[in-house]
Amino acid sequence: MLMRHLRPEVAEGVCYGVTDLGLAAGHEAALEAVLARLPRLAGLATSPLRRCRLLAEAIGRRHGLTATRDPRLVEMDFGAWEGQPWSDIPRADLDAWAADFLHARPHGGESVAQLQARTLAALTDYRARPGTHLLVTHAGVIKAALATGPRAEDWPPALAFGEIVTI
Numbered sequence: 001m002l003m004r005h006l007r008p009e010v011a012e013g014v015c016y017g018v019t020d021l022g023l024a025a026g027h028e029a030a031l032e033a034v035l036a037r038l039p040r041l042a043g044l045a046t047s048p049l050r051r052c053r054l055l056a057e058a059i060g061r062r063h064g065l066t067a068t069r070d071p072r073l074v075e076m077d078f079g080a081w082e083g084q085p086w087s088d089i090p091r092a093d094l095d096a097w098a099a100d101f102l103h104a105r106p107h108g109g110e111s112v113a114q115l116q117a118r119t120l121a122a123l124t125d126y127r128a129r130p131g132t133h134l135l136v137t138h139a140g141v142i143k144a145a146l147a148t149g150p151r152a153e154d155w156p157p158a159l160a161f162g163e164i165v166t167i
Contacts, residue, residue: 001134002142005051006030007161013085017078017109017140022050031055034162035062042131047073047138056136067136072122075138079109101152112144119144123167 007030008021034055041063046056048069056067081089093106102113119141126133135141139159145167147155159165 001132002145002165002167003034003055003134003136004139004142004159004161004163005047005049005055005136006034008051011085013087015078015081015084015086015089017075017082017138018049019082020049020051023054030162031058034164035059037164038063038134039132041065041134043126043129043133044068044136045070045073045126045133046136047071047075047141049074049138052136052138056134059134059136070122070135072118073135073137073141076112076115076140077109079105079107081107081109098152102150115140116144116147 005023006027007024008016009024010016010019010021035058038059041059044056044060044063044065044067046052046067046069048071052073053067053069059065060067081093089107096106097104102116103111105111122135123145126135142159142163142165143155146165
């Protein structure tokens with residue numbers, strides 16, 4: 001099972017891949033809703049970024065588990081775009097990324113192909129383990145796991161904060 005973190009402490013419209021953010025104020029109600037719908041877990045892993053780690057630690061306390069920090073579960077590194085409003089990123093850079101969705105790196109960070117490779121490697125490892133494992137991660141990682149092809153159109157649409165996907 002993959003779970004997206006809860007709403008982070010960042011303004012709407014900001015690119016924040018590997019930027020280490022906490023959870024937004026008032027996240028407690030969303031946390032309780034998440035905790036109420038989880039099945040019994042055999043294992044728990046998390047992206048090392050705070051917005052995932054804080055959620056995973058709360059889940060671990062409820063389920064008597066220790067969350068393993070797995071750097072393969074971290075969000076995509078958007079390089080120079082990190083912390084910038086998407087509206088301030090040059091149109092030419094966004095077009096270059098769209099033209100070669102899997103491999104372009106106009107921001108100098110990670111490519112979508114690199115994100116997907118590490119995501120699929122992590123999933124292979126966790127699928128080999130017995131029982132239900134919850135991976136607390138990011139939208140990009142979940143989309144990489146669910147993608148059906150190399151084009152942006154082959155990737156799923158937006159995921160809600162706290163959304164759980166079973167694969």
